[in-house]
């Protein structure tokens with residue numbers, strides 16, 4: 001149960017906002033066409049590496065780039081539907097909840113995203 | 128408007144059809160089901176374990192009434208259909224209920240054949256078919272002692288075993304002098320009889336029943352030879368009759384069963400039929416595996432997809448009597464044109480027989496050790512030519528050059544703590560527990576739950592054996608066609624044929640035209656389809672459907688870094704080459720370097736962002752990618768050959784370079800390795816490569832289908848040729864045939880074992896015209912393949928993949 005809760009929590013991923021509370025929570029990252037369909041881009045912040053995936057219908061998912069199994073880089077996996085298969089040992093991870101699917105157990109963080117005018121934003125949610 | 132679909136008979140075949148249909152399309156029909164038995168549908172084959180107290184009725188229910196309700200199906204249980212008005216398209220039940228249909232599905236199964244003997248109608252004489260029969264048997268066993276089973280076939284013996292478990296004294300009466308004569312030969316039948324006798328079963332062999340004695344209730348049996356025996360209870364298990372009364376009455380064409388086409392249609396195109404009540408190409412089946420295949424095809428047509436055909440099934444048999452291992456398939460008697468391989472160990476109760484026609488398995492009987500049953504059966508269905516391992520085939524799959532495992536891999540004899548899967552450290556006990564507790568039926572289930580066989584796959588055979596061993600008769604339910612993955616019902620061959628026939632050009636096309644169940648597919652099918660698409664259109668590439676190694680042109684390591692292996696043609700190098708590599712390694716601070724087993728240099732631990740720049744330097748020095756990461760042509764290993772070696776017969780390094788220049792860059796179903804040795808001392812290990820050349824004084828011996836790795840396999844000799852040009856032509860042709868025929872992720876070794884060397888010789892050696900055509904196709908597809916992927920990326924292709932977006936504080 002504890003695992004699950006941690007999973008669902010959106011996490012703060014960079015320190016900048018701590019210094020300037022007036023800034024918006026949403027950070028502009030890139031543009032939509034910079035992310036390949038059914039593919040990903042890697043976003044590095046000062047504290048964490050995040051993978052942003054783009055689905056067929058342009059839904060975006062952001063997830064910590066670290067497989068709950070042995071920290072495989074999920075950004076390098078194959079995406080299908082709303083999940084991704086880890087490149088190291090083929091665990092399937094939900095991009096919606098960060099949880100391992102099927103019989104495997106474990107989870108990783110997920111982050112909120114939005115697209116406006118073709119620009120991609122990540123939300124830097126406070127803990 | 129939804130159409131009406133009515134099913135008559137909610138048994139195993141009928142309901143499987145409905146389930147398959149719902150998977151394909153749950154909108155099309157409003158469905159009505161009539162079942163004469165007063166319950167939802169259950170797993171009939173598990174009645175034997177129920178009778179033997181090994182399972183309960185609840186455990187064998189497949190869909191209870193709630194399931195029907197949940198799926199919006201109108202379910203009339205305990206109601207028999209007595210008429211069908213075909214002109215008005217209406218079904219009429221016993222109580223007058225009338226339901227209209229657009230499509231009708233008949234699946235009335237069969238009934239026990241009751242011998243027409245005087246007295247056969249007495250109380251206490253029953254068949255063995257349904258829950259009602261089993262209830263009756265259990266009830267009788269509480270009050271009576273002596274049971275007689277007429278019929279020593281599969282069903283009779285399972286009934287006898289169950290009644291014995293219920294505490295009755297059981298005698299089996301059999302007309303023939305040998306049990307299960309349709310599934311077993313005499314020696315195996317004898318062994319079976321002996322083990323059953325040991326359990327306390329009695330037999331009257333060669334006895335024909337003349338009359339059933341008694342008043343209202345049976346008291347005994349009289350035989351044609353004048354003898355008599357007491358009996359409180361008689362089970363007739365002498366065969367089944369397709370239940371076609373209704374079909375005949377309504378004028379459908381019937382012979383032994385309701386005659387259906389390859390689309391499971393009766394002579395009335397609106398009426399389909401599946402299961403034991405049908406006769407397809409002259410055969411009425413009595414086992415579930417074929418019926419399940421029929422169900423798939425019928426569902427496909429009911430959903431109006433119309434792409435499936437049923438072409439008959441080869442069946443195999445197991446007996447569900449705990450403690451007795453028996454497997455039988457095909458023509459195990461043989462004739463003058465067949466050979467027999469036989470192993471008979473009386474003391475240990477093991478008997479194995481394989482019947483071969485022209486080195487192809489046509490039948491098998493196994494008793495006492497059935498581990499390899501599924502393997503033999505698979506080879507039988509595939510028509511594999513076993514000439515290469517004919518003299519060891521009886522010792523089983525485990526014996527097939529399983530380096531380092533050898534005889535330990537005898538599943539049955541293995542201890543619970545014996546490790547089955549070396550990659551994931553899974554023991555036999557864990558797998559067996561998972562199979563029984565989590566009710567696993569398939570290899571994929573076991574992979575998902577235990578991880579056994581999920582990595583390198585070398586233990587797949589063992590895991591399958593364990594499944595067969597643990598599940599007994601149930602495992603035969605596994606469909607004989609193995610779908611590519613969970614996203615589709617089609618096999619590798621069918622997907623490939625679909626792509627060719629329909630001229631499909633991309634992934635979306637494939638998934639739509641071939642009715643994928645998932646929108647994007649999954650990591651398994653996407654990679655496979657990508658290969659099949661690429662194979663038809665050498666220019667095709669969908670990076671997002673390729674494994675990261677092939678997308679990033681490097682080998683991903685455990686910490687997410689990559690390795691870089693520049694190609695060194697034939698393993699040859701110059702001081703300048705080595706200096707260039709050294710410079711690159713220093714410039715990019717490569718943590719570790721190593722000479723690989725493939726005669727070149729590997730640089731480990733490179734950060735992904737550094738790859739393009741590193742490749743740029745390497746390209747400038749004249750290197751191209753070594754494809755050490757791909758399902759692709761890897762290396763061509765060579766020895767020094769006649770340039771320096773005192774034994775050398777030809778220029779093996781020179782030929783190796785030519786071969787590598789010909790084949791580098793080519794995408795393959797799996798990794799593909801070459802080697803050229805300068806003489807039969809074979810220093811380049813050419814006889815464990817996918818394509819190996821051994822030079823001799825008079826020319827070049829070509830060997831194919833070798834494998835080092837997981838399961839060592841020595842090559843098969845393909846042909847001997849005289850010139851280097853011929854070697855190149857054979858190499859291109861063989862490679863192309865492999866690419867066009869093998870399944871994705873099937874290396875040449877397992878491929879050759881599956882299809883047989885003969886097929887390859889016929890295509891590549893015997894048919895010159897075909898060889899030239901294959902070679903030509905290989906050359907054409909090499910054109911786009913030999914554009915160096917590293918150079919392209921150093922120049923900016925796919926740049927987004929290599930550059931992270933940095934957000935700084």
Ligand code: SRM
Pocket residue numbers: 583682683684690692721722723724725726727729755761762764798800815816833834835836837838874
């Ligand atoms: C680097 C190298 C080991 C070395 O240090 O020498 C190597 C490294 C790997 N091998 Fe290998 N193999 C290497 C030569 C071999 C050889 C020897 C040879 O080619 O002469 C074999 C046995 C010969 C054979 O293939 O028949 C070999 C049989 C395997 C297998 C088993 C293949 C099989 O069909 O049985 C695998 C697993 C697989 O492919 O699924 C494998 C898989 C791997 C992988 C790719 C594991 C993986 O999936 O990530 C390793 C990558 C390490 C890395 O991080 O870069 N490697 N591997 C060798 C590279 C050769 C090259 O220059 O390209």
Ligand SMILES: Cc1cc2nc3c(=O)[nH]c(=O)nc-3n(C[C@H](O)[C@H](O)[C@H](O)COP(=O)(O)OP(=O)(O)OC[C@H]3O[C@@H](n4cnc5c(N)ncnc54)[C@H](O)[C@@H]3O)c2cc1C
Pocket residue numbers: 135136137138139140141161162163164171172173174175206207208209234235236237255256257282285370373401402403404412413414415416418445447600603
């Ligand atoms: C004890 C036992 C053990 C077996 N063991 C094995 C085994 O190990 N492996 C194996 O492969 N196979 C085994 N079989 C055979 C397997 O069970 C059958 O092949 C399979 O059940 C046939 O499916 P079906 O749908 O054609 O017929 P059934 O499952 O018999 O279903 C037909 C249904 O239609 C109903 N029905 C008939 N007429 C009407 C009507 N007019 N109106 C309404 N309903 C009607 C019947 O009541 C019945 O429920 C075994 C069979 C038995 C009895």
Ligand code: SF4
Pocket residue numbers: none
């Ligand atoms: S390099 Fe090959 S043998 Fe060595 S650990 Fe990796 S896969 Fe196994």
Ligand code: FES
Pocket residue numbers: 067068069070071072086087088089090091
């Ligand atoms: S690290 Fe992702 S599956 Fe092992």
